[in-house]
Amino acid sequence: xxxxxxxxxxxxxxxxxxxxxxxxxxxxxxxxxxxxxxxxxxxxxxxxxxxxxxxxxxxxxxxxxxxxxxxxxxxxxxxxxxxxxxxxxxxxxxxxxxxxxxxxxxxxxxxxxxxxxxxxxxxxxxxxxxxxxxxxxxxxxxxxxxxxxxxxxxxxxxxxxxxxxxxxxxxxxxxxxxxxxxxxxxxxxxxxxxxxxxxxxxxxxxxxxxxxxxxxxxxxxxxxxxxxxxxxxxxxxxxxxxxxxxxxxxxxxxxxxxxxxxxxxxxxxxxxxxxxxxxxxxxxxxxxxxxxxxxxxxxxxxxxxxxxxxxxxxxxxxxxxxxxxxxxxxxxxxxxxxxxxxxxxxxxxxxxxxxxxxxxxxxxxxxxxxxxxxxxxxxxxxxxxxxxxxxxxxxxxxxxxxxxxxxxxxxx
Numbered sequence: 001x002x003x004x005x006x007x008x009x010x011x012x013x014x015x016x017x018x019x020x021x022x023x024x025x026x027x028x029x030x031x032x033x034x035x036x037x038x039x040x041x042x043x044x045x046x047x048x049x050x051x052x053x054x055x056x057x058x059x060x061x062x063x064x065x066x067x068x069x070x071x072x073x074x075x076x077x078x079x080x081x082x083x084x085x086x087x088x089x090x091x092x093x094x095x096x097x098x099x100x101x102x103x104x105x106x107x108x109x110x111x112x113x114x115x116x117x118x119x120x121x122x123x124x125x126x127x128x129x130x131x132x133x134x135x136x137x138x139x140x141x142x143x144x145x146x147x148x149x150x151x152x153x154x155x156x157x158x159x160x161x162x163x164x165x166x167x168x169x170x171x172x173x174x175x176x177x178x179x180x181x182x183x184x185x186x187x188x189x190x191x192x193x194x195x196x197x198x199x200x201x202x203x204x205x206x207x208x209x210x211x212x213x214x215x216x217x218x219x220x221x222x223x224x225x226x227x228x229x230x231x232x233x234x235x236x237x238x239x240x241x242x243x244x245x246x247x248x249x250x251x252x253x254x255x256x257x258x259x260x261x262x263x264x265x266x267x268x269x270x271x272x273x274x275x276x277x278x279x280x281x282x283x284x285x286x287x288x289x290x291x292x293x294x295x296x297x298x299x300x301x302x303x304x305x306x307x308x309x310x311x312x313x314x315x316x317x318x319x320x321x322x323x324x325x326x327x328x329x330x331x332x333x334x335x336x337x338x339x340x341x342x343x344x345x346x347x348x349x350x351x352x353x354x355x356x357x358x359x360x361x362x363x364x365x366x367x368x369x370x371x372x373x374x375x376x377x378x379x380x381x382x383x384x385x386x387x388x389x390x391x392x393x394x395x396x397x398x399x400x401x402x403x404x405x406x407x408x409x410x411x412x
Contacts, residue, residue, distance in 0.1 A: 039181030047151040054160025071119035131286035132210035139403035142198035154205035167229030211283035232364035
């Protein structure tokens with residue numbers, strides 16, 4: 001029986017029509033978007049759609065794919081802190097959830113939609129891709145969808161990262177997008193499956209690699225500033241191994257330590273001349289960076305620190321946040337530690353990584369570290385440090401604190 005306390009409104013038909021009328025022609029003309037809706041044919045609600053997270057525009061792309069079906073999206077509660085987004089998401093029945101943190105209220109609202117024979121959309125990565133492949137897939141997703149016992153559709157976006165990379169706020173001209181849908185589970189088959197098997201199937205269905213996809217499509221990218229912002233993703237020089245030394249202008253990228261110089265070509269790939277060195281694309285460069293981090297964290301004494309400003313949420317402040325102090329944020333194999341000033345006092349705030357589900361990078365502008373009350377937001381003095389900080393956290397979690405499927409299966 002539906003609990004009216006957790007009632008969720010159905011998305012506004014007018015808002016969905018208006019959004020589709022605006023985005024659909026734009027994406028068809030500019031990005032030649034194609035939809036394969038095979039996984040949705042003949043499927044009647046309730047069901048859940050799980051989508052990969054390629055760019056900040058994924059919500060619009062998923063909405064266009066599902067249109068005219070009305071679906072309730074599960075999104076981070078952080079967007080409620082923006083007055084305009086709060087109003088817009090309310091009108092389309094968005095279910096706001098604490099990011100990377102247990103939130104029983106949002107789960108009850110999801111249950112209300114299911115009992116009301118609605119459609120739920122979730123992006124289990126929880127964060128936009130850094131290099132055109134998945135950053136992360138929440139391990140608890142498998143256990144959760146198993147408990148719902150309803151059909152699950154995988155919605156995979158190819159080209160989404162290329163059309164709007166993590167370091168850009170505008171879309172790239174020339175990038176094309178293809179969306180596919182596939183019925184992965186019919187609901188009844190979930191009951192007899194192990195959580196690990198469910199997770200692995202979801203990972204396979206939601207996996208994407210835009211760099212490899214581009215090698216097949218060979219799309220031509222236009223624009224004079226394709227490289228600008230990449231210094232915030234490519235934090236390590238491929239020739240001298242210096243960190244946070246890249247600068248960009250137009251299509252050019254160079255290291256200020258060794259003058260290693262390379263360019264972004266028309267295929268959104270890298271080219272270097274003479275004795276300069278580069279990898280073929282962002283994905284391959286990031287693999288090199290992750291391999292370097294993996295070696296660093298083998299040292300038990302490893303730590304990585306960044307000078308930072310700390311902000312906390314305040315409802316009546318600009319953008320919902322206000323500055324609370326300056327200090328240093330340090331990541332070790334066991335803890336996240338903020339040392340510095342907070343509201344005029346010297347503090348040391350330590351968090352156990354085992355109890356910290358994940359951290360989020362907002363564009364390449366700040367990182368959010370979730371807690372039970374909300375988030376602490378950090379603005380590093382050098383924004384080129386964000387990607388290394390986030391990647392290092394994820395690799396530490398993967399290496400030293402892996403998810404134990406056995407415990408999860410035993411609870412079920």
